[in-house]
Amino acid sequence: MLLSLIKRSLAALVLLVVLSIAGFAVLRLMPGDFVTVLLTAQMDGQMPKPEVVAAFAHERGFDAPLPMQYLRWLGQFLSGDMGLSLTQKRPVSQMLGDAAWNSLLLAATTLSAALLVAVPVAAISAMRPNTLLDRALMMFAVAGMSVPTFWYALLASLLFVLYLGLLPSSGFSTPAHIVLPTLVAATGIAGLLARYLRTILLEESAKPYMLAARASGCGPVRALVQHAFPNAMPAILTVVGAQVIHVFEGMLVIETIFNWPGMGRLFVNALMSRDFPVIQACFITIGGAYVIANLIVDLVIAGLDRRAYGAV
Amino acid sequence: MPNVYRQGIAVSRGGRLLGRLGNAVLIAMAILLPALMIFGPMLAPHDPNYADVLNRLHPPSWDYPLGTDALGRCLLSRLLWGARVTMLWSAIIVACAAVLGTAIGLYCGYRRGWIDIIVMRVVEGVSVLPALAIAVVISSMLGLGLHALVISLIVVHWTGYARLVRNIIVGESARLYVTAARAMGVPRLRILYKHLLPNIGSPLIVMATYSMSGMMLAFAGLSFLGLGVEPTTPEWGKIIADGRTHMRTVPLLVMAPGFTIMTVIISLNLIGDALADRWRSGSSRH
Numbered sequence: 001m002l003l004s005l006i007k008r009s010l011a012a013l014v015l016l017v018v019l020s021i022a023g024f025a026v027l028r029l030m031p032g033d034f035v036t037v038l039l040t041a042q043m044d045g046q047m048p049k050p051e052v053v054a055a056f057a058h059e060r061g062f063d064a065p066l067p068m069q070y071l072r073w074l075g076q077f078l079s080g081d082m083g084l085s086l087t088q089k090r091p092v093s094q095m096l097g098d099a100a101w102n103s104l105l106l107a108a109t110t111l112s113a114a115l116l117v118a119v120p121v122a123a124i125s126a127m128r129p130n131t132l133l134d135r136a137l138m139m140f141a142v143a144g145m146s147v148p149t150f151w152y153a154l155l156a157s158l159l160f161v162l163y164l165g166l167l168p169s170s171g172f173s174t175p176a177h178i179v180l181p182t183l184v185a186a187t188g189i190a191g192l193l194a195r196y197l198r199t200i201l202l203e204e205s206a207k208p209y210m211l212a213a214r215a216s217g218c219g220p221v222r223a224l225v226q227h228a229f230p231n232a233m234p235a236i237l238t239v240v241g242a243q244v245i246h247v248f249e250g251m252l253v254i255e256t257i258f259n260w261p262g263m264g265r266l267f268v269n270a271l272m273s274r275d276f277p278v279i280q281a282c283f284i285t286i287g288g289a290y291v292i293a294n295l296i297v298d299l300v301i302a303g304l305d306r307r308a309y310g311a312v
Numbered sequence: 313m314p315n316v317y318r319q320g321i322a323v324s325r326g327g328r329l330l331g332r333l334g335n336a337v338l339i340a341m342a343i344l345l346p347a348l349m350i351f352g353p354m355l356a357p358h359d360p361n362y363a364d365v366l367n368r369l370h371p372p373s374w375d376y377p378l379g380t381d382a383l384g385r386c387l388l389s390r391l392l393w394g395a396r397v398t399m400l401w402s403a404i405i406v407a408c409a410a411v412l413g414t415a416i417g418l419y420c421g422y423r424r425g426w427i428d429i430i431v432m433r434v435v436e437g438v439s440v441l442p443a444l445a446i447a448v449v450i451s452s453m454l455g456l457g458l459h460a461l462v463i464s465l466i467v468v469h470w471t472g473y474a475r476l477v478r479n480i481i482v483g484e485s486a487r488l489y490v491t492a493a494r495a496m497g498v499p500r501l502r503i504l505y506k507h508l509l510p511n512i513g514s515p516l517i518v519m520a521t522y523s524m525s526g527m528m529l530a531f532a533g534l535s536f537l538g539l540g541v542e543p544t545t546p547e548w549g550k551i552i553a554d555g556r557t558h559m560r561t562v563p564l565l566v567m568a569p570g571f572t573i574m575t576v577i578i579s580l581n582l583i584g585d586a587l588a589d590r591w592r593s594g595s596s597r598h
Contacts, residue, residue: 014437015437015440018437019441029453126317129317142578143574143578145581146525146574146577146578146581147574147577148529148532148533148549148552148570148573148574149529149533150532150533150537151552151566151569151570151573151574154566154570155566155570158559158563158566162560205316210316211316213316214316220316248442248444249442249444249530252444252448252533252537253533253537256537267445267448268537268539271448271449271452271456272538274452279449279452282445283445283446286442286445287442287446290442291440291441294440
């Protein structure tokens with residue numbers, strides 16, 4: 001048990017190292033000579049002289065062997081020095097800090113909203129499988145996960161902002177601003193989750209202990225809540241954990257459309273303007289968050305499920 | 313063990329009829345979508361990039377069945393050409409990833425050993441990372457544009473297929489019929505092709521159907537953001553992005569491409585469901 005947890009953590013650590021090497025490579029492999037590009041950005045687009053480039057490279061240690069450069073860069077990166085943005089001339093860490101929190105906030109509301117819809121829908125569907133109600137709910141779920149987010153975002157803003165005038169469209173200033181992005185981001189995830197959870201609950205309710213619970217006088221809802229859900233928790237958490245990926249992929253589009261100042265928008269803008277230091281920092285932050293989120297999910301599952309003790 | 317909850321009557325006459333009707337629609341879509349992908353542009357009434365400047369934002373008419381966009385380009389023609397861009401490129405990406413992943417999975421499942429261990433570790437690692445983020449970073453290093461995007465999406469997409477195929481091959485290799493074939497002296501490569509390979513067909517098709525719909529959403533989404541195709545290419549996500557500025561006055565510019573994408577995605581997801589259902593109940597393996 002402890003051994004497998006240590007193994008898991010070590011694997012995550014290895015993955016983080018690989019991720020950081022890949023992130024390091026982003027800046028070194030970008031089109032054009034890396035030092036020249038950095039200097040050109042700092043000198044307002046003037047091409048620096050070769051002597052200046054060489055002096056700058058020597059001063060910053062960019063002429064050292066790559067492994068040495070990597071270690072130095074890693075140290076700086078971890079202590080918060082992520083370089084300067086090529087386009088905005090601000091420290092990348094400063095840009096990243098606010099964006100990360102804003103994205104985390106949006107991701108939290110999105111995941112909660114999705115679960116708030118998906119869990120009851122899945123429970124109702126699983127309690128009345130193959131009925132018209134079940135079919136209708138699952139049809140909605142497929143529609144929800146099939147709608148292109150960017151189009152849905154436009155429709156939602158057309159309806160709620162332009163026609164009904166109920167909600168503010170884009171920006172960040174009031175709490176009401178989070179409603180539309182959450183609604184749009186949560187729909188697809190809710191659809192996916194409802195389908196997965198229904199399957200899990202159906203499998204669970206076909207097990208002997210459920211029959212025993214029902215035979216001993218447990219009501220249908222109580223059997224589901226008290227028996228099926230706790231037993232299915234590891235499977236449910238695995239599925240929900242995997243959805244974190246979809247939450248982020250939605251963020252790229254949704255934050256851009258609703259002008260939400262988070263990682264997704266920062267990332268897209270950096271990609272469009274080829275702002276490689278920002279791309280690098282976003283890439284590593286997002287990837288690192290994934291690896292850590294996955295590790296946490298794994299550990300929680302291992303803690304919950306006694307059957308998985310040997311199999312983590 | 314029966315389900316403890318009351319089952320709906322799945323096989324009532326009405327239900328069966330509805331099910332048949334649904335299947336007929338899905339089969340029709342399964343034929344129509346590839347046909348549209350290949351022959352769609354031939355049905356287009358106009359050149360998708362011909363700008364009729366005098367008839368900008370023209371309402372639907374005989375000449376322009378869905379009207380024209382802000383530059384005076386025929387919306388229907390753009391949608392029909394877009395079928396070839398969005399669907400065909402997504403299909404190409406999925407097909408390349410599937411072939412690459414299958415080849416790697418076959419090799420790993422067949423040879424096992426240290427190569428298998430390393431490759432599966434890589435696959436596991438990649439599956440924890442945000443594929444779309446990696447894809448856009450790779451594509452930005454390659455200089456953006458259609459080909460950069462296609463290559464980078466293939467690079468991040470093969471791993472799921474490799475794992476699927478490898479696990480099936482490993483699982484099947486342990487079964488009695490393989491032992492029997494080996495005992496009769498069938499060469500190993502022949503066992504791989506004649507006995508093991510047929511097992512991967514249906515799971516592979518189900519996976520490809522689902523990933524096709526996901527790929528189209530990703531492809532159209534990235535093009536919408538401007539990270540995909542070149543500005544003039546009639547790509548579905550790009551058409552929506554173009555129509556966005558006139559969305560309030562001419563909603564059709566956004567509605568038509570949106571419903572097109574959604575119809576295709578829903579069809580693909582339902583076809584995937586139907587195939588998965590059929591093959592799960594039809595085979596004794598699961």
